[in-house]
Amino acid sequence: MKNLSILFIFIIILGGQIIFAQTNKPLTLDDCIELALKNNQQRAVSQAGEKIAKSRLGQARSAYWPQVTANGLAARLDDEPIFVFPEETESYSIGGVLPQPIVTEVTIPEKTIKLLGKNLFSTSANLMLPLYTGGLRPGLMQQARAGVQVARQNTRRTDQEIIYQVRDLYFGTVLANKLAQIAQKTHTRLSATLELTESLYKKGAGKVKKTDYLKNKIFVKSVRGMQTRLQSQADNARAGLAFYMGLSWETNITLSDSEIPISKTDVSLKQLVDGTLRFNPNWLSLQAGLNAYDGKIREAKSETRPRLALIGNLEYINNNYDKGVVAPQNTRSWQVGLGLEFPLFNGFRTHHKVKEMKARLTQLEHQKILLHEGLATQIKVLHQKLLALQEHLSSAQEALSAAQENHQLTDLGYQADLLEVQDLIEAQTIESIVQAQYHTLCYDHYQTYIQIEKLIGTEIERYLNE
Template sequence: MKKNYLFWIAVCFSLVFNCSLAFGSQQGVEIQNVTLQESIDQALENNRSRPASRYAVAMAEAQHKQALSAYWPQVSATGGYEIKDDDPNFIFPASNISLPTITIPGLGALPLDSIEVPVQDVKLMDNESWKASLEAQWLLYDGGMRKGYSEQTAGLVEMMKQEVRRTDLELIDTVKRYYFGAVLATKLHNVGKETFERMEATLNLTETMYKEGSGSVKKTDWLDNKVMVESIRSMVALLEKNELMAQAALANVIGRPWHESVKPIDSELFYTPFGSELDQMVSSSYQFSPDWGKLESALRAAEGGVRTAKSGHYPKVAVTGELFKWWNDYDGGMSTDKNREGWTIGFGVQIPLFSGFLTKHKVAEAKARVSQLKEQRMLLKEGIGLQLKDVFLSLNAAEKAFNASQTAMEASTENRDLNTRAYQHGLVETEKVIRAQLVEALMQAQHYKVRYDHIALCSKVNLIVGTEWENQLKGQ
């Protein structure tokens, strides 16, 4: 039983849509040729997500420096002017001073009366005064509080740096997929144009054979062929649109203006066997994965939080000092040269006695956070291994599909050539020639799609474990 070749058209349409409709952008006006590395460099330079990540690093570094500032003495200078409604004074209360009995030789004892001292209003200083001082405070011992804050902020800095790496890896992965997606769209467009040209040539041959009345070709064959040619003509228009959309999407992801499009310089979808074992890939991922590095940094920060919480159990010891001078126009009372300027040095200790078990519960919370992150680390370890196993199996399947699809593509090309030559001599039917041409286009499209999938999977490996893993592999 002969197969209906319209089925192959449906398959071709389905494959074309799956390969091409993932690109959504506007058709560009200006088209420039770019290499893959140029695309990546421009994306890293122009993409707005990278500055946001780097500002997060700058914020974390500033917080870390804030924590380190607690190790230094804190020095401040103050100055001010003060005026009061009245001059400060001191009331010396009234008193009665008793005089002692005086004995005079020859006269005997002479008793003396007491002396009454009235209330005295003593002025201390003028109501206006100026003052300037230089104060210093240095924390000598804090029970590990400053070290804990330093560890927390240092862990935050590393977390933000890993987030920057994650942003860069995601951007590079996107550029690679869009770049080779544009190459794939061009390849499919070329396949469509070549198929259309061959089908159009077959249509002309069918028309000639039908009009000459050879008997082996009927008018229905010519009409079926014509329907097929016009259908492929519309498919080629769609493939051309998809090619332009893919180029515009690539321009968008690398930061070009909306009215520009870029075209990849590469015209082939390169294929390089992966050549690595799953165990090696998984073990290397823990060293280079930004997600793993971010979690490890978060764990170090949480351990610093435990140290900070525990410092609440210990005393705080500090040294304080002040150098001061003040000015007042009055020359009596408290306004003396000794009082107007001087310095003080102090030594203070703060010992926590009871806080309602607040410190105890803070320590428990910090320890629970550390335990939570350790469990999340185990989950991440299994998750990364599962992700890489899925990619590894997909790569194996893609490599097998590459060999099979390449063989099928070569066989379909040879089959189309034989059927075309046989058709010219009236040895095969029109339907078989059309089907052979459609099968060749389908096998070519499948093979190019397999190549693209293999490139995308290799890029996904770098996204999961980082580009350092690929560099290490190349250096072996």
């Protein structure tokens, strides 16, 4: 028993370590997207909306099926229903017997007739199959199908937003980490230099003056402030990403990527606009909206058209009395027939309803043009921004290489006593600044790239298919 307890404690400790190890495993971008798609509440809302729309489509489809109902009744009546036959006096004239017809009056007294017994059991089945609804059913179907389309695009839009946000937050965190590292490295280098300056000013030959030390100190402290701010931004970015993925605030995440990818594209603007019109959820929702209004017009028009339905009825009655209305002949019955309804005049209500729906359709078609132009313009702006950033990035890459080479060479020059310490510090600081600029540009480029993908709506398909 004791051994079991020790084993149990051991398992708990080991298990805890495994869980700890799992939560501390560096997360890839795909891990983060998967977690966010799994935990984000907005996605559940959108998915529920899609289910609602699909159910509505099922409801609309029911109009094509016969409506069959069955009724049953078992009752005990307080009294037996009767039919009172009133007193009736009839005059009769009998001729042919006597030369004069004999006229006589017969009075039948009031008579009570029992209709059925107190115990009644009846069942019936009714059937109604619409044969022609004047376009009502296809109209409703069209609207329901459009509703499903809109709901599906809403889900896609939600997924797209989640994926975009995660990608943005993920590489925003990578950038923040990178900048914090650069700031830390710069600060450490400058602090070491400051220490040397202080040591030389206090104990050295006097070539280094207090003003040199103070100037250096001002610079180091400014960089320290910058480093603290960047470190705090990196922490905040990590916390934001963890929150967005639906993880507890206590979870400390680490990311597996340390570099921001540069996805260069040579796709033309026309291809991007075409892609947007094929995949953008807003565009596809609008198309579905147009279909929905078309369905509404059909529904409205159906109000002026005849409706035809097949009607059937089957009935069985059981009663403890076999006379009256429940005589054997009446206990089993059926009927089949065609029902027709023809609206003749409703004060032009339908006419105006159709006009309203046509106007709404026209309104939406104009909105479609606006959306088309809007999407194309957004794509154009982002495409131009991306191309400019690509150019800028190439220059920044060259500047970074030059800054690195300059630092390396200055370092060598300083080692060989060919250059001064100021040259070295300047080269180190310039390299740090150019590095920070380069990584910020990489992030700007990546962010613009994912904005385009979000607008087109293609990237989500890849993640969802995976």
